[in-house]
Amino acid sequence: MSAATVGWYAFAFLVFPGFLFSLAGGLLASWVDRKVSARVQWRVGPPLGQPLFDVVKLLGKETIVPEGANRLVFLVAPLVGLAAATVVSTILWMANLFAVSFVGDLIVVVYLFILPPVSVMIGGFASGNPLAATGASREMKLILAYELPFLICLAVAIIRSDLSIHLVDIAARPVAGSVSGLLAFLVSLLCVQAKLGFTPFDVAEAETEIMGGVYIEYSGAPLAVFKLTQAMLLIALPVFMATVFLGGMHFSGWGILWAILKYLLVVVLVILIKNTNPRVRIDQAVGFFWKYMTPVGVLAAALALAGRAFGIPWL
Amino acid sequence: MADVLAGLRESLGGRILATESRSPRQTYVSVSCSDIPDAARCLFERLGGRLATVTGLDERDGIELLYHFCFDAERIVLTVKTKVAKPDPRISSITPFLPGAEWIEREIHDLLGVRFDGHPRPERLILADDWPEGVYPLRKDGRP
Amino acid sequence: MSWKMWALKKSPWVFHVNTGACNNCDIEVLELLTPRFDVERFGIRLVGTPRHADALVVTGGVTRQAAPRLKEVYRQTPKPCVVFAIGACACSMGIFKEGYHMAGPVDKVIREEDPNAIIMYIPGCPPKPEAMILGVVKALSLL
Numbered sequence: 232m233s234a235a236t237v238g239w240y241a242f243a244f245l246v247f248p249g250f251l252f253s254l255a256g257g258l259l260a261s262w263v264d265r266k267v268s269a270r271v272q273w274r275v276g277p278p279l280g281q282p283l284f285d286v287v288k289l290l291g292k293e294t295i296v297p298e299g300a301n302r303l304v305f306l307v308a309p310l311v312g313l314a315a316a317t318v319v320s321t322i323l324w325m326a327n328l329f330a331v332s333f334v335g336d337l338i339v340v341v342y343l344f345i346l347p348p349v350s351v352m353i354g355g356f357a358s359g360n361p362l363a364a365t366g367a368s369r370e371m372k373l374i375l376a377y378e379l380p381f382l383i384c385l386a387v388a389i390i391r392s393d394l395s396i397h398l399v400d401i402a403a404r405p406v407a408g409s410v411s412g413l414l415a416f417l418v419s420l421l422c423v424q425a426k427l428g429f430t431p432f433d434v435a436e437a438e439t440e441i442m443g444g445v446y447i448e449y450s451g452a453p454l455a456v457f458k459l460t461q462a463m464l465l466i467a468l469p470v471f472m473a474t475v476f477l478g479g480m481h482f483s484g485w486g487i488l489w490a491i492l493k494y495l496l497v498v499v500l501v502i503l504i505k506n507t508n509p510r511v512r513i514d515q516a517v518g519f520f521w522k523y524m525t526p527v528g529v530l531a532a533a534l535a536l537a538g539r540a541f542g543i544p545w546l
Numbered sequence: 547m548a549d550v551l552a553g554l555r556e557s558l559g560g561r562i563l564a565t566e567s568r569s570p571r572q573t574y575v576s577v578s579c580s581d582i583p584d585a586a587r588c589l590f591e592r593l594g595g596r597l598a599t600v601t602g603l604d605e606r607d608g609i610e611l612l613y614h615f616c617f618d619a620e621r622i623v624l625t626v627k628t629k630v631a632k633p634d635p636r637i638s639s640i641t642p643f644l645p646g647a648e649w650i651e652r653e654i655h656d657l658l659g660v661r662f663d664g665h666p667r668p669e670r671l672i673l674a675d676d677w678p679e680g681v682y683p684l685r686k687d688g689r690p
Numbered sequence: 691m692s693w694k695m696w697a698l699k700k701s702p703w704v705f706h707v708n709t710g711a712c713n714n715c716d717i718e719v720l721e722l723l724t725p726r727f728d729v730e731r732f733g734i735r736l737v738g739t740p741r742h743a744d745a746l747v748v749t750g751g752v753t754r755q756a757a758p759r760l761k762e763v764y765r766q767t768p769k770p771c772v773v774f775a776i777g778a779c780a781c782s783m784g785i786f787k788e789g790y791h792m793a794g795p796v797d798k799v800i801r802e803e804d805p806n807a808i809i810m811y812i813p814g815c816p817p818k819p820e821a822m823i824l825g826v827v828k829a830l831s832l833l
Contacts, residue, residue, distance in 0.1 A: 265730070274728035281733055284700035288744065291694030292768040295741065442738040450741040450768040674754035674791065683790040 248324030250317045257462030258282040264465065264502050271506045282462060289455035297448050299359030308357060309449075309456035312350030316463040319343035323398075323470050327480045327490075332399040340398070340471065341385065347460050348374050348426060351435065354457075355445030366444025369513045370435035373425055376520035377432075381422040383528035384415035388475045390535040402479025409545050411538065414531035416476040418524050420497070423468050424504055425516070428461065431508040432516050469497035547573060547622045550593055554624075557588040571622045574612075579628040579637050582613065586640045589615045589624065598623070600650045602658050604685045609635045609658055630660055639665040657684040694770055698744050699830045701733035702772070705743035709760050709796070711750025715777035715816040719747055722819040729823065732830075740766045748796045751779035751786050757793035761803040772808045773800055774829070776822065778815045808833070 243249055261282045269276025296302050319340055325331040348370060355367030391412055392401040406412035425432035436444040446457060473480050473493040480490035511519070538546030547570070554575065555562060561584075564576040577585055589595040595615035602611045608629040615624045630637050639662035641648045651662045652671035659682035662668065670677075708716055722729060723736050737743055740763050752760055764773070775796040778784035783795045793799055797809045812825035 269725075269728070269730060272725040274725045275731050276728075277730050277733060281701065284697055284733060287693070288697035288701045291697050292744070292770070295766070295768055443742060446742070447739045448741060454742065677754070 243325065244317065244321050248328060249321040252324070253317065253320035253463045253466055254459060256466040257459070257464075258286070260465040260469075260498060261462045263498065264505075267499065267502045268506050271503070282458075286455050286458055289458065290452055292451040294451035294453060295448075297359050300448060301357040301359070304353060304357035305448075306453060308350045308354035309453045309460065311353075312347040312460040313456050313463075315343045315346035315350070316460045316467060320463055320467040320470075323467055323474060326398040326402065327470065327474060328482055330399050332397055335396050336398050337385070337389070337396045337401065337475075341382070344426065344468070344471070345374070345378065347464055348428075350460075351428075351445050351457065354449065354453075355435075358445075358448040360448050362441045362443075363445055363447045365441055366435045366447070370445060372513055372517055373432060373435060376517040377422040377425040377524075380418050380520055380524040380528040381426075383525065383532055384419040384422070385475065387411050387415035387528070387531045387535045390532065390539060398474060399479075402474045405476075405478030407476045407478075409535075409538070411531040411534035411546060412476065414527055414534070416472070418528050418531070419472065419476070420500060421504075421524060422520070423472060423497075424501055425520070427464055427468060427501065429501060429505040431504075431511045433510060434513045434516060465498070469494050469501070472497045547571070547620065547624075550589075550595075550617060550620070550622065550624055551575075553593045554585065554588060557592065558585060572625070573622070574625045574627055576627050579611075579630050582611075582626065582628055583638045583640055583643075585626045586613060586615075587643055589626070590644050593617070594619075595624065597644055597646055600647065600654060602654050602660065602684075604658060605629070606686065608632055609660055609685075611637065611654070611660065613640075634661070635659065636661040636663060638663050641665050656682075658682055659685065695833055698770060698772070699833055701735075702744045702826075702830065703735045703737045703742055704745045704747050704774075705737055705740045705763075705767070707746055707748045707760060707763055709748060709750045709756040709780075709799075710753035711777065711779060715749035715780070715814075718816040718819055718822065719749060719776060722822050727819050727823065729826075732823075732827065734826070741768065743767050743771065745772045745774055747774045747776055748780050749776045751783040751789075752793045752796055752799045753791050754793045755791075757799050760796070760799055764800055764803050764807070770808075772810060772829075772833070773797075774826065775809060775811050776814075777817060778813055781811045781813050784815065 245251065262277070262279055265281065266276040296305055322336055322340055326336065352367045352370040352374070355363040355370065388401055388406045389396060391406050391409065392404055395401060407416040428436060436446055446454065449457060470480065473490070477493045480493060482490055534546050538544065551565070551573065558577065558581060561577055561581045562575055563578065566574045568574065590597065595617050598614045598616045600611060600613050602609055608631045610627060610629045612625050612627040615626070617624065637660060639651055641651060641662070642664055648665070648667065649671060651665055652667070652669065654660050655662060655668065656671055656673045706716070706719055721727070740746070746764065746767060748760065773796065775781050779786060780796045783792055786792050800807045800809060810825070810829040812822055814821055817825070
């Protein structure tokens, strides 16, 4: 492998469209989230640079590791989440911008998306604090709950794209333009809400109940890394939804406008659901995903299979 | 008011030392400190009164305790008062048959130093954990 | 002024501590954090744990029982941090000056823990939310 290739890979992962680009986009997206939430509540909201100021301030504070905590895991867990978010963001943007894709990259993306919530959970368990353990156990149950319908909906997208697990192939067709695809889009939207840790599914970081939950003992730079991971997920997950369900983001000519609109559609839906709902209990959340979302997902998968078997394109 | 007083007189008889009516709805009855449990039992169990609170104050020759009983149906307050002699003021607790008095007796013990014999949990209630023993803030000479 | 202080002024996250207040100041602080007064414009956010906090909003004169606990919360807050003493009781013990149960005003107790602490005073009984916003903004501009 030549030095130029290594250099190109490093550039892709670290600057564009990797770490720095996703970071900038993620901070902008989280500003959009806070501003829209503020407007919904009839107030002004923070200035444009606020998420960046938050991160810079956190980097300037001292890092306190509690006595009863597992020092290594406590400090490394945020970095695992950040690394996973960086890689998945790079893969998604490469698939959308440069049509760089490999067989099975959909599976890789799904696995990588599980890592940030798991890193949050591990960090919570390593904190040595009973409230953090409560938050972490809730996060664990939430992961078990929403991964099932999420994967079923991805199966719907795979079926509708002629059984291809290539991101580029799936991105070529608007899966949500069919009945089963629309159902799958709506179900996975709610799963994404839980994955992002937004109300109504933010039981793991319930400020008023368990004083910050999983993040209770984090301060300074590790907390900044967690915030960065959240910001990067806020740009990676809607892009993933747009790629898989809304027909991909093609950045050529008028396609740029369409691409941004698709991304904004998903983000605004997520924000509106966040602002209009109260937080649910963990047993209500698990029940919601297993008793209601999973059957709808299975129905969507059945409709997709039926459409494929009987040649009905809109099913 | 009259029938409550009559009921009390029936129980205590001559042990009532004095009666004073401040207003149509409020009467103060003085007894000696050993008769407090009987008076409280009569007012609470027989006549159906409700213990509102117990107040206390340090009058240099003793600590005066006032037990305020409310009769909500007749809309009157009957107060039974007694004076406990210093030093080492002690009185029988009414908590065994009137559980609502548990905390107020602990508070009076903390602030005025009155010992309530027979109290099920005579522990510190409202003073700080590191407050010195034997210093009772609401006594006239009790500032640390 | 160091970049840490600059960033702290741009995004002060607050944690609320009640060290024996009558709750009047607490009600006003909670009103301050509602959407009506919108302190998120200044980057102020209420956090649930002192470990995330930059500013401790302390109400109430410090009682003898609460003094070691206030010091513990101050220790748990990562430095650099600022302490806001809200209300007459926090600034100077107020009407409880002669009380037998008081350990001192907030600055005396915090200075026992850290003589170099940055403490800002917002008097009032209770201070109106507008007065608190004015006080916080003025105080942060002095840093």
